[in-house]
Every structure is written in structure tokens, then in C-alpha cells.
Amino acid sequence: MRETVLKRCLGAGTILLACVYAAGLLFLVARGAAKMASFTLYASPLAGVDNEQTMRFVVAGGLFAGGAWLGVSLLRVSGVHFRWWTRGADRTANLVVVGAGLGGALFARDHLPRFLVSLPTETTAGGGVGPELFNTIYFAVLSTAITLPIGVGAAVYLARFARSPKFVGAVRLALDTLSSLPSIVYGLFGFLVFVVQMKMGFSLFAGAVVLALLNLPLVVGIAEESLHSVPREIEEASLALGATPVQTALRVTVPYAWPGILSALVLSIGRVFAESAPLIMTAGTTVSRATAYSLDPFRGGETLAVHLWYVNSAGLAPDRADVSAGTAAVLVALVALTNFIASRFAQFGGAEGTRMKKVTR
């Protein structure tokens, strides 16, 4: 039948599409893995930058803990499926992850791949992305600190305390507009307000504010959805026990919806890793030796995504291709990790979640 043939063709095309993307991503990670996976046998010397020891400690700990967590999660999936996973296995798994993190941090921190801990170079080969990795994660923390209170606050207002339809309509229109603006408009706004008018120069703070604005629609949308999925009965029970609406919202509704909100935050962190255009105009494209690993948010600094663009459009290093491959691989690994974590949180939602188990034990 002609329909069956068409259906088969459509199906084959769809599967081919996914295979192309999956193959492309795997190839990307494989190509850059050579740069990333080259742990050194000898201890690589410090470059004399402030906080470098702390940075190596944290990167080694995170790397080993993350790898252990991935392995343990895969074991857990098969264990739950084949029903040999016990509570003891759960505790051992957590201990293994923490132990791997600590062990890696203490013993392997001087043997990390040079790519992950050394400074970038402009014209010579052998540059790394250490400061860029630090800046990327610092941006994630800073912008989440801004997005979390404002986003969850706005979502709670929209879901529970909204009064005038005009104001709510204005808020929704604002969120829709924010969610569809090109990212370069955010960059221009940050440039105008922070770099030019406040004369702060390039700073991580400006970049974090701009990224927080970028992520607000995503966080408010998903948070509102999780708040809507809280069962009415739980809230009415709380009110029947004498709690005020605000107490109910803050102590019953939000904790119940917290896994969904957390998955929204993790998705927004994934977006922070991926943005480069707004950051070029607010945080700059350079890394300086003096402030490479400093916690000061008012200095400039580039992230992994900006570094990837910079190396390919204005860089002069002879090993540009390798550095780009390594940076892209680190980025894809970070993004895949955050997506994985978000999906793990999302399945904890609602009445089956561990949070509810803790409350009702």
C-alpha cells in the first residue's frame, strides 16, 4: 500500500535525523576527548596565578565526583529495572560518589589534563581553558542567584496571588516579549546600562544580570507549571489547619513543586553555558592573569562559549582546531550533564518524590 511505504519512509527519515544529531554530538566529544582526557603522570607545575590551587582542587573533585555519579546512575537504572537495588546499595552509591570526589581532589589535582587548568594563549600553542571554565561556572552561580528569587516570586504571584487581570496580562506579555528577543538585544542593553552609563567596564556582574533576564521567562514558565500541578487537597488541608494563604504558598505549595522548580533552574543553567553574544558585550573576551580565578564579580572575563568564538574568529594560535575541539567537547559535556541532572530532578516531582517521603515519614 502506498501509505505503508510513505509511513516507512517518514519513519526512516525521522530516525535518520536523530542518528545524525546523536552521531554529531558523539563525534564532537570524541574529537575533543583527546585534549581533555590526557591526564598527566607527572605533576604539572602551577602558573603562579592566584587561587589556582583551589581551582585545581575543585575541578578535580567535580570531575571525579561527576564521573562517579554518572557511572552510579547507570548502575542504578539497571538495578531498579532488574530489582537488585537495595537501600544499602543507595547509601554505598552516595559514599562512592563523595569518596571519588574527595579522592580525586586530594590525589589527582596535580595530574589533571593541562587543558582544563592552564591559561589560554593568544599566539602560542598549548593554551587551555582553565579561567574560562571557572568563569562559566561562576556565571551559572551568579545568574541563578538572581533568577531564583525573582523567578520563583513572580511565578508564585502569578499562580496564587494574582488579582488584577490587566497587571497579569502585562506580566505575561512582558514574559513573552522577553522570551523572544534576540540574545544580542540583551547584550546591547547590558552594554548600554552597565558598561556605558554606569561606567563599570566589562564585568561578570553585568553579564550575570543580563543572563538572569534571559532566563526569567523560562524559569517563570516552568515554575508556574509546577505550582499549578500541586493538588488542591493539600493546600486546602493546610488552610483548614489555620495557615494563612502566604504560609500555605511558602511552606506547602512551593516545597511540593520544588523538584519542578529545580529542573527549571538546571535548564536555565544549561542556557547560561550556551550563551555567548550577550556576554561578549558585557563581560568581554579577555582573561587576565591577575583576575583569572578571582571571585570578584566586577572584573571582566570570558566563558567557554565566548572563547570558542574568539579562537575561531580572532585567534592566532597555531593549534586553534585542537583548542576549539576541546572547548566544544567540554561545553557539550557540561550541557549533557545539566540536562541529565534536570531530568533526574523532574522525575522526583509530586507525590512519589523523596521530598514528600521525608515529610510524611
Add this chain to the structure above:
Amino acid sequence: MNRSMAIAQAPGSTRERHYVAGPPRVGEAVIKVALVSCAGFVVATTIAMLAFIAETGVRGIIEVGIGQLLTGTRWKPEAGSFGGLALILGTFSTAAGAVVLGAAPAVLAAVWLTEFAADSLRRGYRRVMEIASAVPSVVYGWLALVYLLPIMEGVGHALYGADAPVTGEGIAAGAVLLAIMIAPTVLLLSLDALSRVPRPLREASAALGASPWQTAFNVSVPYGWRGVLVAVFFGFARAAGETMAVQMVIGGARKLPQNLFRPTTTISAQIVMDMQNARPGTLENNVLFSMALVLLVFSVGVVLVTRALARQNAR
């Protein structure tokens, strides 16, 4: 892109719950004010953003003239001519090409996944596409720079002769790159839209004797086409606003290209490249904001259209 936008609720709908308390307390009022101010902050920053960009952009428009800005063909800030036609055409032709090349397969794949595929396959597919859509755009741009441009150069030589001055950069490369970038997002949004087709409708169609193919294209797609159109619009808006990846493959030549394989430029790529040299307060700087204003007006227009469509879809 905000996937939740496709299921936005109209204000004051019955999904919102209002619980009325007893006598008012100070702590209650303080927290409520804090929550209102969070929502107000969203509105305030949106207005501030539009106002800042519009203020600087309007200054540029007044000095150069809107006609020259939109239809002039020479973009040479150092010589004082600000013709933005090459930029605008570059943006919209790459975005249109991306929709044709990328959104169409994505929508067809979404239809196949919702109508003919098993649930587990759909879930796994969604997982892969979620990662693919979260991959940074600069990574796609770098991959295109390394692997797509030689292919495009070969295609250009095949089309225009072995000694034609094609370099692989240009609108064709930009369109293919943007197609690869927006396909996962359009696919995920279309999946969401098509999965909202109610099961009883499909079952009724099957009960009347329709085959799955007939059900898909005569019942499901006509029901959910508005959501799918919203997804395609999102893809178009994202492709038009994409900056860094396009800048790597478009070539950066500030003129109208002779064919699809000659370098040209787009609005956002030109803004990023010229912003490095333009000092704040000068005419060059203001005109860059005017071009950003063009992009902004376009994306706000897309927002309004998709809101109207989504409102009809969520009936």
C-alpha cells in the same frame, strides 16, 4: 526559546486559585508586596530594555533616515553611508532558508513520532533532541566552519563552475547551519503541540475506518496546526536573531551577494563586528542600535502573532 509559551493561559482563567484569609497580618502583606514586586520587576525590566534600545536607535533613525536605513545598499560607517538592505536581506533570507530546510523535516518527524511511533521511542528521541537543542550555538557554528564550508564550496563550484569565485561562505551556508540549529527546537515544540491532540478524537477517526495515515493528516494535523505554526514561527525568530554561529559562516562582506555562495552579512553579525569599533555616543553606535531596533520590532511582531495563534489553539 521558552517552550512554556505555547501553553500560556489567558489571564484570570480558572487555573488560578485565590484563597481568602481572615484578618490581615503585617507579615502577610509584606510578603505579598515582595511577590508583586517580583512580577513588577519583570514588567519594569522589559519596558526598560525596550526603552533603552529604542531611545538610542531612534536617534540613529532620525539622523540617517528610515528609508536610507532600510533600503540603502551601501553599508560603510566609516564613509557615513548606512544602507542596511544587505543586512536585512541577509538576516531574512538565511532565516527563511533555515525554515524551509530545517523546520519542514522537523514538523514531519514530529508528526511521525506522535502518530506512528511507540512511546518509548518518542521518549528517547525527545531526550536526544533536548540535548541537541541545548548545545551552544557557537559549537554548531564551529562545526559548520570546519565541516560545512568545504562542502558548500564544493557545491558552489559544482553550480557555478570550477573557477567561480565562491568561498563556501554565504547565505546557503548560513541557511543550512541555521536549519540544523533550529530543527531540534521546532521538533520539540511541534511534539508538544501535536501531543495535545485529544486521544478520543483520534480514536473516533479510527473507529470510522480511517487508517493511521489518514487520521494523522486529516484529523491530528488540522487540529494542531496552530501549535505547529507557533513552533515554526519560533524557529524563524530564533534563526533571525542568531548571532555568533551565523557570523562564523556568513563571510562578513558588507554588500549584497551575487549568488547564494558569496559572502554577505546579517544584522546581528554586523552589530557584533561593528560594536567592537564604534564608540558610544557616535552616529555609528546609534545606527547599530537602530538595526537592533529593526530586529526587536520584528521579534515583538512574531510574539504578538504567536500569542494570537496560541490563544486560539488553547481553546
